Amino acid sequence: MQVVTGEEMGRIDRFTIEEIGLKEEVLMESAGRAAANKIMESISPSDNVGILIGTGNNGGDGFVIARCLLDAGFKVDVWLIPPESKVKGAALYHLNVFKNSGYTFADYSSFKSDEKEVPGQWDVIVDTLLGTGVQGSLREPYHAIVQSINQSSCKVISVDIPSGVPANKGEVEGEAVKASVTFILQSPKLSAFLAPADEYYGKWECVDIGLPIRAYHAVKPDRYLWSREQVSASFPARNKHTHKGSYGKGLLAGGSIHMTGAPVLAATSALRSGAGLLTTAVPEEALSTVASQVAESTFLPLPSKEGEVSEEVGTLDLSLSNYDGVAAGPGLGRNEGTRTFVQKLLNEVKGPLVLDADALFVLKELGEEWRKRDFPLILTPHPGELAHLTGLSPAEVNRQRFSISRSFAAQHGCYLILKGPHTIVTTPEGRQYVNDSGNPSLAKGGTGDVLTGMILSFVMSHSAIQEALSNAVFLHGKAADMLVDDVSSPHSVVAGDVVQQLPLTFRSILHS
Numbered sequence: 141m142q143v144v145t146g147e148e149m150g151r152i153d154r155f156t157i158e159e160i161g162l163k164e165e166v167l168m169e170s171a172g173r174a175a176a177n178k179i180m181e182s183i184s185p186s187d188n189v190g191i192l193i194g195t196g197n198n199g200g201d202g203f204v205i206a207r208c209l210l211d212a213g214f215k216v217d218v219w220l221i222p223p224e225s226k227v228k229g230a231a232l233y234h235l236n237v238f239k240n241s242g243y244t245f246a247d248y249s250s251f252k253s254d255e256k257e258v259p260g261q262w263d264v265i266v267d268t269l270l271g272t273g274v275q276g277s278l279r280e281p282y283h284a285i286v287q288s289i290n291q292s293s294c295k296v297i298s299v300d301i302p303s304g305v306p307a308n309k310g311e312v313e314g315e316a317v318k319a320s321v322t323f324i325l326q327s328p329k330l331s332a333f334l335a336p337a338d339e340y341y342g343k344w345e346c347v348d349i350g351l352p353i354r355a356y357h358a359v360k361p362d363r364y365l366w367s368r369e370q371v372s373a374s375f376p377a378r379n380k381h382t383h384k385g386s387y388g389k390g391l392l393a394g395g396s397i398h399m400t401g402a403p404v405l406a407a408t409s410a411l412r413s414g415a416g417l418l419t420t421a422v423p424e425e426a427l428s429t430v431a432s433q434v435a436e437s438t439f440l441p442l443p444s445k446e447g448e449v450s451e452e453v454g455t456l457d458l459s460l461s462n463y464d465g466v467a468a469g470p471g472l473g474r475n476e477g478t479r480t481f482v483q484k485l486l487n488e489v490k491g492p493l494v495l496d497a498d499a500l501f502v503l504k505e506l507g508e509e510w511r512k513r514d515f516p517l518i519l520t521p522h523p524g525e526l527a528h529l530t531g532l533s534p535a536e537v538n539r540q541r542f543s544i545s546r547s548f549a550a551q552h553g554c555y556l557i558l559k560g561p562h563t564i565v566t567t568p569e570g571r572q573y574v575n576d577s578g579n580p581s582l583a584k585g586g587t588g589d590v591l592t593g594m595i596l597s598f599v600m601s602h603s604a605i606q607e608a609l610s611n612a613v614f615l616h617g618k619a620a621d622m623l624v625d626d627v628s629s630p631h632s633v634v635a636g637d638v639v640q641q642l643p644l645t646f647r648s649i650l651h652s
């Protein structure tokens with residue numbers, strides 16, 4: 141499933157109409173009918189339904205939906221918000237089809253002021269006021285209507301996008317519909333994955349309106365949703381005729397005297413995620429504490445000074461080219477030793493290199509050096525870390541999560557995993573994959589270390605790096621979802637619980 145901007149959706153629509161020749165009226169019929177079918181499945185025949193129709197094509201969808209529901213015998217009131225003379229194009233065509241079918245609507249523009257509240261007898265409101273064409277904050281009368289919708293106790297079903305929510309941005313200016321459910325037409329828009337707009341959608345589902353795949357090929361949004369279906373299809377099975385070496389020899393580097401837990405979490409997570417052989421590299425002063433908590437790893441002591449890796453690491457032969465994958469960062473600290481170490485990893489690792497946490501922090505000081513890597517480089521920042529790397533503020537990063545990740549990954553030739561409530565994996569070519577698992581229980585120290593371990597393990601056992609990364613991100617979130625659904629509360633989940641939950645999470649995918 142592709143994720144689009146409002147403009148991309150418009151271009152896909154136009155290509156379908158102008159190049160492929162599917163008439164706009166036909167497209168609107170398909171869209172409205174597909175949405176109507178979903179709406180009818182989600183309400184009861186005894187419900188009183190109010191359908192609110194706005195001026196643009198979203199309103200046109202509303203006329204199709206209203207006709208479908210009335211034909212099926214539902215109890216429906218239809219309100220046309222603008223004066224009829226304002227309705228144009230395909231929406232006007234469907235207004236006429238609606239009328240010619242023997243149905244009527246109420247003209248909101250002629251209502252007296254005491255008639256303008258959402259009526260108390262409605263159980264369900266279908267919001268087809270405004271779609272992806274909305275610009276800025278809502279003008280009257282939409283503003284007042286949306287306020288009235290949000291104050292009502294009705295179930296609110298938005299079509300395509302909750303009215304007033306922008307397609308491409310997370311910020312909502314002023315009022316917008318807070319939907320119970322949104323039936324998105326064909327492709328989710330960016331705002332479904334950006335805060336706080338994502339909250340306005342309620343539960344959402346995409347409805348197939350039959351836009352031709354050729355139109356997507358022409359427009360190339362190159363952004364996809366990565367969910368359970370894609371994970372199941374790409375999660376590699378463990379073959380009978382394999383041995384520990386078949387699943388990669390990995391190196392996990394992290395820890396310092398005050399942060400011994402981070403490498404423990406990352407290492408145990410890597411091992412639980414299938415790594416065949418794991419070596420954990422830890423500064424000498426922290427080694428015994430870490431080693432006592434990870435029985436299945438071998439260890440590589442790193443020279444240390446004041447509890448953190450020291451600059452001497454730059455002069456040592458660590459045989460870094462012998463590993464199938466390396467991940468570094470959790471708990472390393474941010475001193476010169478870490479910088480020297482990360483520089484060495486960038487130069488000497490001959491396979492996928494995952495940099496997280498403190499390793500990301502020092503990357504900025506390495507200037508242009510790290511752009512020249514011949515082997516895959518995978519960066520896993522949270523918005524604060526990407527802000528540090530780009531010189532932007534975390535708020536700016538969050539505001540433009542998609543575009544900033546895309547340009548950063550392209551500019552630096554790396555895979556970028558921008559963490560957050562809807563983690564985005566971006567490839568060096570700029571393709572993007574949005575994750576749809578996870579919950580706020582993951583907003584805790586240590587959960588990122590768990591993800592790093594999973595990523596290390598997955599990139600060693602999967603030939604397609606993007607799939608490995610997206611699967612790790614999905615399953616990490618899924619483990620948290622399973623914990624919250626079956627075992628814990630979002631408050632109580634700790635990073636170690638996520639590691640413990642991995643076996644059942646993987647089983648749920650293998651057996652689905």
Ligand SMILES: NC(=O)C1=CN([C@@H]2O[C@H](COP(=O)(O)OP(=O)(O)OC[C@H]3O[C@@H](n4cnc5c(N)ncnc54)[C@H](O)[C@@H]3O)[C@@H](O)[C@H]2O)[C@@H](O)CC1
Nearest residue numbers: 153168171196197198270271272273274275277278279300
């Ligand atoms: N173009 C197509 O072929 C199809 C479009 N579809 C529907 O069309 C929608 C997009 O249609 P439109 O581009 O007409 O956009 P809208 O339906 O969002 O309507 C835009 C109109 O709303 C008004 N408006 C914009 N900002 C406003 C504000 N802040 N306050 C008050 N009024 C405002 C303006 O008059 C503008 O022309 C989609 O969301 C989808 O529901 C579907 O029918 C499928 C086919």
Ligand SMILES: [K+]
Nearest residue numbers: 267270301303
């Ligand atoms: K809408």
